[in-house]
Amino acid sequence: MNKNYKVTVVMYHYVRDLNNSRFPNIKGLDLSLFIEQLNYLQKYYYIISMEHLISAIDNNDSLPYNSVLLTFDDAYIDHFTNVFPILFNRKIQGSFYVPASNIMDNLVLDVNKIHFILASVIDMKQLIRRTFKELNKYRNDYNLSSNEYYFEKLAIPSRMDNKEVVFFKRLLQKELPETLRRIITDNLFREFVDINESTFSKELYMTKEQITCMVKNGMHIGNHGFEHVWLDTLSEDKQKEEIAKGCNFLKEMGVDMNNWTMSYPYGAYDQSLINILKDKGCKLAFTANVEIADLNKNNRFELPRLDTNDLPKSSK
Ligand SMILES: [Zn+2]
Structure with a gap:
Protein backbone atom coordinates (compact mmCIF):
# COMPACT_ATOMS: atom_id res chain seq x y z
CA MET A 1 0.00 0.00 0.00
CA LEU A 109 0.18 43.94 19.20
CA ASP A 110 0.51 46.47 16.38
CA VAL A 111 -0.84 43.89 13.97
CA ASN A 112 -4.03 43.72 16.07
CA LYS A 113 -4.32 47.49 16.39
CA ILE A 114 -4.30 47.60 12.60
CA HIS A 115 -7.06 44.94 12.41
CA PHE A 116 -9.27 46.84 14.84
CA ILE A 117 -8.71 50.20 13.16
CA LEU A 118 -9.87 48.54 9.93
CA ALA A 119 -12.86 46.98 11.73
CA SER A 120 -13.88 50.36 13.19
CA VAL A 121 -13.69 52.41 10.01
CA ILE A 122 -16.84 52.88 7.96
CA ASP A 123 -15.32 54.64 4.95
CA MET A 124 -12.03 53.15 3.77
CA LYS A 125 -11.30 56.21 1.62
CA GLN A 126 -11.50 58.38 4.73
CA LEU A 127 -8.94 56.15 6.46
CA ILE A 128 -6.58 56.43 3.50
CA ARG A 129 -6.92 60.24 3.52
CA ARG A 130 -6.29 60.23 7.24
CA THR A 131 -3.21 58.03 6.78
CA PHE A 132 -1.87 60.36 4.10
CA LYS A 133 -2.26 63.22 6.57
CA GLU A 134 -0.13 61.32 9.06
CA LEU A 135 2.54 60.76 6.42
CA ASN A 136 2.49 64.50 5.63
CA LYS A 137 2.97 65.26 9.29
CA TYR A 138 6.10 63.11 9.61
CA ARG A 139 7.48 63.38 6.05
CA ASN A 140 10.37 65.72 6.80
CA ASP A 141 11.45 64.17 10.11
CA TYR A 142 11.59 60.67 8.64
CA ASN A 143 12.61 61.58 5.13
CA LEU A 144 9.54 59.85 3.66
CA SER A 145 8.67 59.45 0.00
CA SER A 146 5.45 60.89 -1.46
CA ASN A 147 2.00 59.50 -0.60
CA GLU A 148 1.56 58.52 -4.26
CA TYR A 149 4.82 56.57 -4.19
CA TYR A 150 3.67 54.46 -1.23
CA PHE A 151 0.18 53.94 -2.62
CA GLU A 152 1.43 52.84 -6.00
CA LYS A 153 4.02 50.52 -4.45
CA LEU A 154 1.79 48.88 -1.83
CA ALA A 155 -1.84 49.01 -3.01
CA ILE A 156 -1.98 45.63 -4.73
CA PRO A 157 -5.06 43.48 -3.97
CA SER A 158 -4.25 40.16 -2.24
CA ARG A 159 -6.07 36.84 -1.92
CA MET A 160 -8.00 38.18 1.06
CA ASP A 161 -7.99 42.00 0.91
CA ASN A 162 -8.81 44.84 -1.49
CA LYS A 163 -6.09 47.30 -2.52
CA GLU A 164 -6.87 49.97 0.09
CA VAL A 165 -6.70 47.44 2.91
CA VAL A 166 -3.47 45.95 1.57
CA PHE A 167 -1.94 49.43 1.32
CA PHE A 168 -2.88 50.25 4.90
CA LYS A 169 -1.62 46.94 6.30
CA ARG A 170 1.67 46.90 4.38
CA LEU A 171 2.44 50.53 5.12
CA LEU A 172 1.97 50.07 8.86
CA GLN A 173 3.17 46.48 9.19
CA LYS A 174 6.41 46.79 7.30
CA GLU A 175 7.10 49.67 4.92
CA LEU A 176 7.67 52.63 7.25
CA PRO A 177 10.53 52.82 9.78
CA GLU A 178 9.58 50.87 12.91
CA THR A 179 9.30 53.81 15.31
CA LEU A 180 7.10 55.73 12.89
CA ARG A 181 4.91 52.70 12.21
CA ARG A 182 4.23 52.53 15.90
CA ILE A 183 3.48 56.26 16.23
CA ILE A 184 1.03 56.38 13.33
CA THR A 185 -0.65 53.11 14.34
CA ASP A 186 -1.13 54.46 17.87
CA ASN A 187 -2.50 57.78 16.58
CA LEU A 188 -5.06 56.04 14.39
CA PHE A 189 -5.91 53.45 17.05
CA ARG A 190 -6.66 56.23 19.52
CA GLU A 191 -8.78 58.06 16.99
CA PHE A 192 -10.79 55.21 15.48
CA VAL A 193 -10.92 52.53 18.20
CA ASP A 194 -10.49 54.74 21.25
CA ILE A 195 -9.92 52.15 24.00
CA ASN A 196 -7.21 52.13 26.63
CA GLU A 197 -4.53 49.68 25.47
CA SER A 198 -4.25 47.63 28.64
CA THR A 199 -8.05 47.29 28.94
CA PHE A 200 -8.27 46.22 25.33
CA SER A 201 -5.43 43.73 25.77
CA LYS A 202 -7.45 42.00 28.48
CA GLU A 203 -10.50 41.91 26.22
CA LEU A 204 -8.50 40.52 23.30
CA TYR A 205 -6.06 37.88 24.56
CA MET A 206 -6.01 34.84 26.81
ZN1 LIG B 1 0.67 36.06 14.39
Whole structure:
Protein backbone atom coordinates (compact mmCIF):
# COMPACT_ATOMS: atom_id res chain seq x y z
CA MET A 1 0.00 0.00 0.00
CA ASN A 2 1.21 3.51 -0.77
CA LYS A 3 2.29 5.55 2.17
CA ASN A 4 1.16 9.10 2.91
CA TYR A 5 3.49 11.90 3.94
CA LYS A 6 1.13 14.79 3.39
CA VAL A 7 -0.64 16.76 6.07
CA THR A 8 -2.99 19.70 5.70
CA VAL A 9 -2.15 22.25 8.39
CA VAL A 10 -5.00 24.73 8.88
CA MET A 11 -4.32 28.20 10.24
CA TYR A 12 -6.95 30.07 12.26
CA HIS A 13 -6.95 33.55 13.82
CA TYR A 14 -10.14 35.14 15.22
CA VAL A 15 -12.96 32.63 15.78
CA ARG A 16 -16.02 34.37 17.25
CA ASP A 17 -19.74 35.00 17.06
CA LEU A 18 -19.14 38.01 14.83
CA ASN A 19 -22.69 39.41 14.76
CA ASN A 20 -22.88 39.51 18.53
CA SER A 21 -19.38 40.85 19.07
CA ARG A 22 -18.25 44.41 19.63
CA PHE A 23 -16.46 44.44 16.27
CA PRO A 24 -18.68 42.59 13.78
CA ASN A 25 -16.49 43.82 10.91
CA ILE A 26 -13.28 42.21 12.17
CA LYS A 27 -11.95 39.79 9.56
CA GLY A 28 -12.52 36.59 11.45
CA LEU A 29 -14.17 33.20 11.14
CA ASP A 30 -17.70 33.09 12.49
CA LEU A 31 -18.05 30.52 15.27
CA SER A 32 -20.91 28.73 13.48
CA LEU A 33 -18.69 28.31 10.40
CA PHE A 34 -15.83 27.04 12.54
CA ILE A 35 -18.15 24.33 13.88
CA GLU A 36 -19.29 23.51 10.34
CA GLN A 37 -15.69 23.30 9.17
CA LEU A 38 -14.79 21.06 12.07
CA ASN A 39 -17.72 18.79 11.17
CA TYR A 40 -16.39 18.69 7.62
CA LEU A 41 -12.85 17.89 8.75
CA GLN A 42 -14.04 15.15 11.11
CA LYS A 43 -16.06 13.63 8.28
CA TYR A 44 -13.39 13.63 5.57
CA TYR A 45 -10.06 14.00 7.38
CA TYR A 46 -8.10 12.43 10.20
CA ILE A 47 -7.21 15.09 12.78
CA ILE A 48 -3.75 14.38 14.18
CA SER A 49 -2.00 15.72 17.29
CA MET A 50 1.27 17.63 17.34
CA GLU A 51 2.96 14.66 19.06
CA HIS A 52 1.83 12.44 16.18
CA LEU A 53 3.27 14.85 13.59
CA ILE A 54 6.57 15.22 15.47
CA SER A 55 6.95 11.47 15.80
CA ALA A 56 6.20 10.97 12.09
CA ILE A 57 8.93 13.49 11.19
CA ASP A 58 11.48 12.13 13.71
CA ASN A 59 10.97 8.52 12.60
CA ASN A 60 10.21 9.12 8.95
CA ASP A 61 6.86 7.37 9.47
CA SER A 62 3.89 7.77 7.19
CA LEU A 63 0.71 9.55 8.30
CA PRO A 64 -2.93 8.50 8.02
CA TYR A 65 -4.56 9.49 4.72
CA ASN A 66 -6.07 12.97 4.72
CA SER A 67 -4.23 14.00 7.87
CA VAL A 68 -5.02 17.46 9.15
CA LEU A 69 -3.57 19.51 12.02
CA LEU A 70 -5.32 22.57 13.48
CA THR A 71 -3.28 25.67 14.41
CA PHE A 72 -4.44 28.93 16.01
CA ASP A 73 -2.17 31.98 16.02
CA ASP A 74 -1.88 35.04 18.29
CA ALA A 75 -3.46 33.86 21.59
CA TYR A 76 -6.87 35.48 21.15
CA ILE A 77 -9.41 35.01 23.94
CA ASP A 78 -11.56 33.40 21.21
CA HIS A 79 -9.29 30.39 21.40
CA PHE A 80 -9.98 29.78 25.07
CA THR A 81 -13.65 30.76 25.17
CA ASN A 82 -14.88 29.45 21.82
CA VAL A 83 -12.43 26.95 20.35
CA PHE A 84 -11.02 25.10 23.35
CA PRO A 85 -14.35 23.78 24.78
CA ILE A 86 -15.41 22.46 21.37
CA LEU A 87 -12.08 20.71 20.75
CA PHE A 88 -12.03 19.38 24.30
CA ASN A 89 -15.53 17.88 23.98
CA ARG A 90 -14.64 16.25 20.68
CA LYS A 91 -11.28 14.97 22.00
CA ILE A 92 -9.37 16.90 19.34
CA GLN A 93 -6.05 18.64 19.98
CA GLY A 94 -5.44 22.17 18.76
CA SER A 95 -2.02 23.87 18.54
CA PHE A 96 -2.01 27.44 19.81
CA TYR A 97 0.80 29.89 19.04
CA VAL A 98 1.33 32.61 21.61
CA PRO A 99 3.31 35.85 21.20
CA ALA A 100 4.21 36.27 24.88
CA SER A 101 4.78 40.02 25.31
CA ASN A 102 1.14 41.07 24.85
CA ILE A 103 0.03 38.63 27.54
CA MET A 104 2.80 39.35 30.03
CA ASP A 105 2.65 43.15 29.71
CA ASN A 106 -1.01 43.76 28.77
CA LEU A 107 -0.08 45.30 25.44
CA VAL A 108 -1.92 45.12 22.14
CA LEU A 109 0.18 43.94 19.20
CA ASP A 110 0.51 46.47 16.38
CA VAL A 111 -0.84 43.89 13.97
CA ASN A 112 -4.03 43.72 16.07
CA LYS A 113 -4.32 47.49 16.39
CA ILE A 114 -4.30 47.60 12.60
CA HIS A 115 -7.06 44.94 12.41
CA PHE A 116 -9.27 46.84 14.84
CA ILE A 117 -8.71 50.20 13.16
CA LEU A 118 -9.87 48.54 9.93
CA ALA A 119 -12.86 46.98 11.73
CA SER A 120 -13.88 50.36 13.19
CA VAL A 121 -13.69 52.41 10.01
CA ILE A 122 -16.84 52.88 7.96
CA ASP A 123 -15.32 54.64 4.95
CA MET A 124 -12.03 53.15 3.77
CA LYS A 125 -11.30 56.21 1.62
CA GLN A 126 -11.50 58.38 4.73
CA LEU A 127 -8.94 56.15 6.46
CA ILE A 128 -6.58 56.43 3.50
CA ARG A 129 -6.92 60.24 3.52
CA ARG A 130 -6.29 60.23 7.24
CA THR A 131 -3.21 58.03 6.78
CA PHE A 132 -1.87 60.36 4.10
CA LYS A 133 -2.26 63.22 6.57
CA GLU A 134 -0.13 61.32 9.06
CA LEU A 135 2.54 60.76 6.42
CA ASN A 136 2.49 64.50 5.63
CA LYS A 137 2.97 65.26 9.29
CA TYR A 138 6.10 63.11 9.61
CA ARG A 139 7.48 63.38 6.05
CA ASN A 140 10.37 65.72 6.80
CA ASP A 141 11.45 64.17 10.11
CA TYR A 142 11.59 60.67 8.64
CA ASN A 143 12.61 61.58 5.13
CA LEU A 144 9.54 59.85 3.66
CA SER A 145 8.67 59.45 0.00
CA SER A 146 5.45 60.89 -1.46
CA ASN A 147 2.00 59.50 -0.60
CA GLU A 148 1.56 58.52 -4.26
CA TYR A 149 4.82 56.57 -4.19
CA TYR A 150 3.67 54.46 -1.23
CA PHE A 151 0.18 53.94 -2.62
CA GLU A 152 1.43 52.84 -6.00
CA LYS A 153 4.02 50.52 -4.45
CA LEU A 154 1.79 48.88 -1.83
CA ALA A 155 -1.84 49.01 -3.01
CA ILE A 156 -1.98 45.63 -4.73
CA PRO A 157 -5.06 43.48 -3.97
CA SER A 158 -4.25 40.16 -2.24
CA ARG A 159 -6.07 36.84 -1.92
CA MET A 160 -8.00 38.18 1.06
CA ASP A 161 -7.99 42.00 0.91
CA ASN A 162 -8.81 44.84 -1.49
CA LYS A 163 -6.09 47.30 -2.52
CA GLU A 164 -6.87 49.97 0.09
CA VAL A 165 -6.70 47.44 2.91
CA VAL A 166 -3.47 45.95 1.57
CA PHE A 167 -1.94 49.43 1.32
CA PHE A 168 -2.88 50.25 4.90
CA LYS A 169 -1.62 46.94 6.30
CA ARG A 170 1.67 46.90 4.38
CA LEU A 171 2.44 50.53 5.12
CA LEU A 172 1.97 50.07 8.86
CA GLN A 173 3.17 46.48 9.19
CA LYS A 174 6.41 46.79 7.30
CA GLU A 175 7.10 49.67 4.92
CA LEU A 176 7.67 52.63 7.25
CA PRO A 177 10.53 52.82 9.78
CA GLU A 178 9.58 50.87 12.91
CA THR A 179 9.30 53.81 15.31
CA LEU A 180 7.10 55.73 12.89
CA ARG A 181 4.91 52.70 12.21
CA ARG A 182 4.23 52.53 15.90
CA ILE A 183 3.48 56.26 16.23
CA ILE A 184 1.03 56.38 13.33
CA THR A 185 -0.65 53.11 14.34
CA ASP A 186 -1.13 54.46 17.87
CA ASN A 187 -2.50 57.78 16.58
CA LEU A 188 -5.06 56.04 14.39
CA PHE A 189 -5.91 53.45 17.05
CA ARG A 190 -6.66 56.23 19.52
CA GLU A 191 -8.78 58.06 16.99
CA PHE A 192 -10.79 55.21 15.48
CA VAL A 193 -10.92 52.53 18.20
CA ASP A 194 -10.49 54.74 21.25
CA ILE A 195 -9.92 52.15 24.00
CA ASN A 196 -7.21 52.13 26.63
CA GLU A 197 -4.53 49.68 25.47
CA SER A 198 -4.25 47.63 28.64
CA THR A 199 -8.05 47.29 28.94
CA PHE A 200 -8.27 46.22 25.33
CA SER A 201 -5.43 43.73 25.77
CA LYS A 202 -7.45 42.00 28.48
CA GLU A 203 -10.50 41.91 26.22
CA LEU A 204 -8.50 40.52 23.30
CA TYR A 205 -6.06 37.88 24.56
CA MET A 206 -6.01 34.84 26.81
CA THR A 207 -4.51 35.09 30.28
CA LYS A 208 -1.60 32.98 31.53
CA GLU A 209 -4.02 30.96 33.67
CA GLN A 210 -6.17 30.17 30.65
CA ILE A 211 -3.12 29.06 28.68
CA THR A 212 -1.94 26.83 31.54
CA CYS A 213 -5.43 25.34 31.70
CA MET A 214 -5.26 24.44 28.02
CA VAL A 215 -1.81 22.85 28.46
CA LYS A 216 -3.14 20.73 31.35
CA ASN A 217 -6.00 19.62 29.16
CA GLY A 218 -3.88 18.31 26.33
CA MET A 219 -3.71 21.29 23.99
CA HIS A 220 -0.37 22.11 22.34
CA ILE A 221 1.03 25.58 23.00
CA GLY A 222 3.89 26.84 20.83
CA ASN A 223 6.30 29.73 20.37
CA HIS A 224 5.11 32.66 18.19
CA GLY A 225 8.04 34.95 19.04
CA PHE A 226 8.00 37.40 21.93
CA GLU A 227 6.96 40.71 20.37
CA HIS A 228 5.42 39.37 17.15
CA VAL A 229 7.90 41.07 14.82
CA TRP A 230 9.28 40.19 11.38
CA LEU A 231 12.01 37.87 12.64
CA ASP A 232 13.79 37.87 9.26
CA THR A 233 14.57 41.59 9.72
CA LEU A 234 16.43 41.12 13.04
CA SER A 235 20.12 40.55 13.76
CA GLU A 236 21.08 37.04 14.89
CA ASP A 237 21.40 38.20 18.51
CA LYS A 238 17.94 39.75 18.46
CA GLN A 239 16.53 36.61 16.86
CA LYS A 240 18.07 34.53 19.67
CA GLU A 241 16.54 36.83 22.25
CA GLU A 242 13.06 36.62 20.69
CA ILE A 243 13.19 32.81 20.60
CA ALA A 244 14.64 32.47 24.13
CA LYS A 245 12.01 34.77 25.65
CA GLY A 246 9.27 32.88 23.82
CA CYS A 247 10.66 29.58 25.16
CA ASN A 248 10.86 30.92 28.72
CA PHE A 249 7.19 31.77 28.48
CA LEU A 250 6.35 28.26 27.26
CA LYS A 251 8.30 26.77 30.19
CA GLU A 252 6.39 28.95 32.60
CA MET A 253 3.14 27.69 31.06
CA GLY A 254 4.18 24.06 31.69
CA VAL A 255 4.82 23.15 28.05
CA ASP A 256 6.84 19.96 27.38
CA MET A 257 10.09 21.53 26.15
CA ASN A 258 11.21 18.28 24.51
CA ASN A 259 8.46 18.82 21.98
CA TRP A 260 8.32 22.57 21.46
CA THR A 261 7.35 24.05 18.12
CA MET A 262 7.24 27.43 16.40
CA SER A 263 4.98 29.44 14.14
CA TYR A 264 6.72 32.40 12.48
CA PRO A 265 4.96 35.75 13.00
CA TYR A 266 3.85 36.99 9.54
CA GLY A 267 5.34 33.73 8.23
CA ALA A 268 8.74 35.51 8.09
CA TYR A 269 11.98 33.57 8.66
CA ASP A 270 15.50 33.11 7.30
CA GLN A 271 18.32 30.56 7.52
CA SER A 272 19.90 32.15 10.58
CA LEU A 273 16.59 31.79 12.45
CA ILE A 274 16.27 28.14 11.40
CA ASN A 275 19.78 27.48 12.76
CA ILE A 276 18.78 29.02 16.09
CA LEU A 277 15.66 26.84 16.25
CA LYS A 278 17.78 23.73 15.57
CA ASP A 279 20.21 24.70 18.33
CA LYS A 280 17.39 25.21 20.81
CA GLY A 281 15.86 21.80 20.03
CA CYS A 282 12.77 23.09 18.27
CA LYS A 283 10.89 20.17 16.66
CA LEU A 284 9.24 21.93 13.73
CA ALA A 285 8.05 25.33 12.50
CA PHE A 286 5.16 26.65 10.44
CA THR A 287 5.32 29.31 7.74
CA ALA A 288 2.35 31.03 6.11
CA ASN A 289 3.18 29.62 2.67
CA VAL A 290 -0.07 28.39 1.18
CA GLU A 291 0.32 24.68 0.42
CA ILE A 292 -0.44 21.24 1.78
CA ALA A 293 2.63 20.16 3.77
CA ASP A 294 4.59 17.24 2.36
CA LEU A 295 7.05 15.68 4.80
CA ASN A 296 9.06 14.25 1.91
CA LYS A 297 9.45 17.65 0.33
CA ASN A 298 9.24 20.33 3.02
CA ASN A 299 11.95 20.92 5.58
CA ARG A 300 10.54 20.49 9.11
CA PHE A 301 11.27 24.17 9.79
CA GLU A 302 9.41 25.34 6.69
CA LEU A 303 6.05 23.59 6.89
CA PRO A 304 3.37 25.40 4.86
CA ARG A 305 -0.23 25.93 5.98
CA LEU A 306 -3.64 26.59 4.46
CA ASP A 307 -5.87 29.35 5.72
CA THR A 308 -9.29 28.34 7.08
CA ASN A 309 -10.76 30.17 4.06
CA ASP A 310 -9.04 27.71 1.72
CA LEU A 311 -11.18 24.85 3.07
CA PRO A 312 -14.94 24.24 2.88
CA LYS A 313 -17.08 25.58 5.73
CA SER A 314 -19.91 23.14 5.36
CA SER A 315 -20.07 19.43 6.12
CA LYS A 316 -22.90 18.82 3.63
ZN1 LIG B 1 0.67 36.06 14.39
